[in-house]
Amino acid sequence: MREFWRNKYGRLLLIAGTIIIADQITKAVVLAKMALYQSITIIPGFFSLTHIHNPGGAFGFLAQQNATVRVAVFLVASIVAIGLIFMFYRQIPRSHPFLASGLALILGGAIGNLIDRLRFGKVVDFLDFYIGSLHYPAFNVADSAITVGVTIFLVHLVFRKLPE
Numbered sequence: 001m002r003e004f005w006r007n008k009y010g011r012l013l014l015i016a017g018t019i020i021i022a023d024q025i026t027k028a029v030v031l032a033k034m035a036l037y038q039s040i041t042i043i044p045g046f047f048s049l050t051h052i053h054n055p056g057g058a059f060g061f062l063a064q065q066n067a068t069v070r071v072a073v074f075l076v077a078s079i080v081a082i083g084l085i086f087m088f089y090r091q092i093p094r095s096h097p098f099l100a101s102g103l104a105l106i107l108g109g110a111i112g113n114l115i116d117r118l119r120f121g122k123v124v125d126f127l128d129f130y131i132g133s134l135h136y137p138a139f140n141v142a143d144s145a146i147t148v149g150v151t152i153f154l155v156h157l158v159f160r161k162l163p164e
Contacts, residue, residue: 050126108145
């Protein structure tokens, strides 16, 4: 297993695969156990599990567009993003495993949400953070992985150095 982890493509497969599996399992549980729009308070006034479907992108981007247009735009965007991730990933030297892991997180998240779009035409979201009536848009495991991966990538771009 150690050699597999040291191989940068092994790391990509392990991290992205773990994200995809965790994302799809959590969404399957939400779909099976919660009615649409059902909300379960976990931390009163701060966090709930709320089953919603997002037909748009981040923050509801394109949510009001025709379903065919949305699916086409997000399918093309996902394929381009996945291609770019592989292109960047190939160029990452072994001396930057943290950056490689960040791109693997983005890849896993992109594929996790792409699976939803292909299956349902929308993404299942359920993590709902809020303070009083101020709600952050609900999200899922794939969205979290993308956010962490993009943060790692941006830190690398800004500082050109990441922890080894």
